[in-house]
Amino acid sequence: MQGTLDGFSYGAVTPVAAYVMACLGGALGLRCVTRSLRNNHAWKPGWLALGAASIGCGIWTMHFIAMIGFQVEESRIRYDVGLTILSLAVAIVVVGLGVFAVGYRGASRRALFLSGTFTGLGVAAMHYIGMAAIRLDGSLKYEALTVALSVLIAVIAATAALWAAVSIRGFVASLGASLVMGVAVSGMHYTGMAAVSVHLHNTTGGTAGVGDSAHSLLLPMLIGPVVFLVLAAVVVMFDPLLVLGDSDWSRPAARRRAPAPPTEPPAHSGSLFEAPGDTSRHTYSQGPSPSHKW
Template sequence: MNYEVITAQWDLGLVALSFAVSTLGAFAALSTAPSIRTRDGRLSWFNLFVTGVALGGVGIWALHFIGMLAYRLPIGVGYGLWETAVSLLAAAVVSAAALGYIASAPFTWRRLAVAGPLAGLGVALMHYLGMYGMRFGGYLEWDFARVGASIAVAVFAATAALWLAFHVRSLVSRLSASVVMAGAVGAMHYTGMSAATVVCTVADRSAVPPGTLHPLELPLTVTLVALTAVALILFDRLMQRLAPAEAARAAR
């Protein structure tokens, strides 16, 4: 059996796209996070779900998956459907759970110290589950020092994201914080990607494993779905903000 270490190249256009989509997802999450906890102190489950999707599904997972597609290999690569779907679900659920835990009571550093690391570990799980879903004729070797570094960055990024979600209010602050959040998530993702070395073990390097998602069709699909989700989330947020004014006008 031939073993060959494969050198990857980065599609910088997709790298930039991953950061742009993540920034939009983070902005949507920061826009909806204040409405998770209602004025009477209860959780709004709908707003929690929406914010979890924005932060976990778009801000984190979309960057992760588009970033994986930016990792160009001169061999056939596909992506396992179940691993990809579970990694998306994990990102959204972990984000929603962490946001809900913090929002369920007045903010304290203790609650952040619990939720941040747990969310970071969940993000790391999502990342490596997604990488496990890569299908090709070979295997991955890992630099565990970089794996550990990526997990540490994930904990920092998740903790920072949760703090920002409940402390940023103005439009300019939300825009700035969105860029910071996307940068932190990107640092975790690309550190994790750098921990992997691809080893090819087959003669036909171009063959894509059957029953997998083909990478050529995925960047546009993921981007369109993510942008549609962000647009719907921001539209819903706008409608929620306009509703009290409309009700007041109708009562006159």
């Protein structure tokens, strides 16, 4: 028996919240990667790692917020804890590999193609590992062509995000790129969900296997990545170079740090503290000193 799927059981709340989290993770990640390009010293790996973790957490949070709205009317849904955590680790690691590759090798076509392909496949793997964590009284089936389309969207989205990370400098431009990235990531998720069908084992409304419900597992698990994204946002907001526009960043460092021009030295007043023998600026208001009589 085929199950009746509902991917929007809470209406527009879950897709909108999921999209916002994808955009937030993308925006923070892009700004951190951009910041790393201006720092070739010890902090560069740190900025790249923060950017990768932000993008990975944003993608993972988007996925599982959207999954809170996913229901099968004839069966309760539970989630395997280990696979759910593994999907988060996969998201961060594969995005990190792509980010570090373009962060150190630049935005050459070959580097972008390889990094974007690998990262996109990793994002797709995160999605389907998360789907494999579902436990219900039935089995999930996938339509091959729709799955392939979702993977292609993931690869394109990852490549575009990595290109934006190393090519876009201005804050407004990065914000626009993160909005597009949010659309792509959300599109990949819902395309993948469109490929799903459920074959139920019985109609008693039970659950097969063990696991935690969406509310008891996903909501507490989402707290950690969301808090991390908020803290990353604080780091971004308190680093001026992360919110400056390209026109300000493009100024040479020498011009940005040039000291103020020296002012004219004040005229010497003939004080007792003047250097001995410096009479070039002495002015006298009296005539020759009178002769002294002994």
